[in-house]
Amino acid sequence: MILDSETKAVELPEDHGDELRLWLRLLTCTTLIEGEVRSRLRERFDVTLPRFDLMAQLDKVPDGMTLSDVSKRMMVSNGNVTGLVERLVESGHVDRRTSETDRRVQVIRLTKLGRAEFRRMAEEHETWIAEIFTDLTPKDVRELMRLLAKTKGSAQKAAQKSTGKAP
Amino acid sequence: MILDSETKAVELPEDHGDELRLWLRLLTCTTLIEGEVRSRLRERFDVTLPRFDLMAQLDKVPDGMTLSDVSKRMMVSNGNVTGLVERLVESGHVDRRTSETDRRVQVIRLTKLGRAEFRRMAEEHETWIAEIFTDLTPKDVRELMRLLAKTKGSAQKAAQKSTGKAP
DNA sequence: AAATAATTCTTTAAGCTTCAAGTAACTTGG
DNA sequence: CCAAGTTACTTGAAGCTTAAAGAATTATTT
Numbered sequence: 001m002i003l004d005s006e007t008k009a010v011e012l013p014e015d016h017g018d019e020l021r022l023w024l025r026l027l028t029c030t031t032l033i034e035g036e037v038r039s040r041l042r043e044r045f046d047v048t049l050p051r052f053d054l055m056a057q058l059d060k061v062p063d064g065m066t067l068s069d070v071s072k073r074m075m076v077s078n079g080n081v082t083g084l085v086e087r088l089v090e091s092g093h094v095d096r097r098t099s100e101t102d103r104r105v106q107v108i109r110l111t112k113l114g115r116a117e118f119r120r121m122a123e124e125h126e127t128w129i130a131e132i133f134t135d136l137t138p139k140d141v142r143e144l145m146r147l148l149a150k151t152k153g154s155a156q157k158a159a160q161k162s163t164g165k166a167p
Numbered sequence: 168m169i170l171d172s173e174t175k176a177v178e179l180p181e182d183h184g185d186e187l188r189l190w191l192r193l194l195t196c197t198t199l200i201e202g203e204v205r206s207r208l209r210e211r212f213d214v215t216l217p218r219f220d221l222m223a224q225l226d227k228v229p230d231g232m233t234l235s236d237v238s239k240r241m242m243v244s245n246g247n248v249t250g251l252v253e254r255l256v257e258s259g260h261v262d263r264r265t266s267e268t269d270r271r272v273q274v275i276r277l278t279k280l281g282r283a284e285f286r287r288m289a290e291e292h293e294t295w296i297a298e299i300f301t302d303l304t305p306k307d308v309r310e311l312m313r314l315l316a317k318t319k320g321s322a323q324k325a326a327q328k329s330t331g332k333a334p
Numbered sequence: 335a336a337a338t339a340a341t342t343c344t345t346t347a348a349g350c351t352t353c354a355a356g357t358a359a360c361t362t363g364g
Numbered sequence: 365c366c367a368a369g370t371t372a373c374t375t376g377a378a379g380c381t382t383a384a385a386g387a388a389t390t391a392t393t394t
Contacts, residue, residue: 050380076382077383080381084379103388104389105389
């Protein structure tokens with residue numbers, strides 16, 4: 001703590017350059033990889049990344065999930081999911097029906113076509129990811145996982161603090 | 168290498184689950200932080216993240232830069248930058264003029280207003296980032312920087328390979 | 335039971351983003 | 365010089381994304 005001549009607390013600008021550089025590097029990595037995956041998905045399967053991501057969520061749950069669940073898991077807005085699902089239903093990849101127990105809720109699932117196409121894409125997608133991370137040793141991967149988990153926790157705490165929400 | 172009964176090379180599906188999980192975690196971290204920064208920029212300064220990012224690029228170069236430079240640095244498409252710049256010129260934050268030596272080139276710079284506003288925002292932005300990464304020790308930060316640098320290099324190699332471009 | 339609150343989802347407007355195609359200007363090889 | 369190729373940027377269409385407001389339904393409170 002630094003006190004000025006009138007004995008009042010004064011904030012000195014601290015240096016947070018390292019954190020800023022870390023954030024920019026994190027963002028660069030993600031943007032780079034995301035762009036690569038996006039362009040491969042487009043040229044190999046003529047599918048967009050958001051559509052692939054949504055189908056990936058649905059592939060994990062045979063009985064389907066609600067739009068809200070999708071929204072939370074994908075960390076995008078509700079309205080966004082509404083539009084995405086509409087296009088996936090239109091193209092026959094996703095099935096949507098109103099919940100029997102709660103008529104506000106829409107339950108969506110992959111159709112047979114949707115699941116088949118997703119599995120085909122996912123297989124290749126996984127090899128792309130492996131190729132992209134190919135320079136990392138297994139130890140690097142473990143260490144990155146650990147540090148990113150810590151980062152995620154830290155970021156979540158900060159986000160809670162700013163919105164005043166409970167965990 | 169695995170050979171089947173007719174002595175033909177066969178591809179067995181290798182396990183790349185670790186890399187896939189790493190990628191998803193990386194994406195989660197970035198999305199989380201990006202969302203937090205986006206919402207704070209909006210509520211504190213009523214500015215969008217892309218506008219802030221573009222201004223950040225321009226703040227680093229007093230003499231301005233071309234649209235192509237911005238496009239490469241931000242890793243977004245040319246058309247995207249055209250639109251962003253148009254709105255920033257409209258709002259008086261950015262100045263744009265045609266290069267004297269090459270009339271294809273547009274050089275853009277921050278206006279006085281743009282620079283003042285950006286500096287004001289950047290100062291606070293830096294503290295947000297520090298807060299978001301607050302749980303990481305200096306050693307964690309260094310280690311993450313190192314591993315992300317390695318990741319970036321690996322991803323760039325993979326991207327080159329797929330597009331057949333020179334570094 | 336009725337009013338109130340909370341939730342789930344949709345809609346709308348504005349802006350962001352990509353891709354592909356197009357225009358204008360510069361560069362290069364013949 | 366000039367034709368062909370390259371580069372820099374813009375345009376247009378489609379899709380993505382958010383924030384905010386609204387509609388419908390369910391849950392809670394009184």
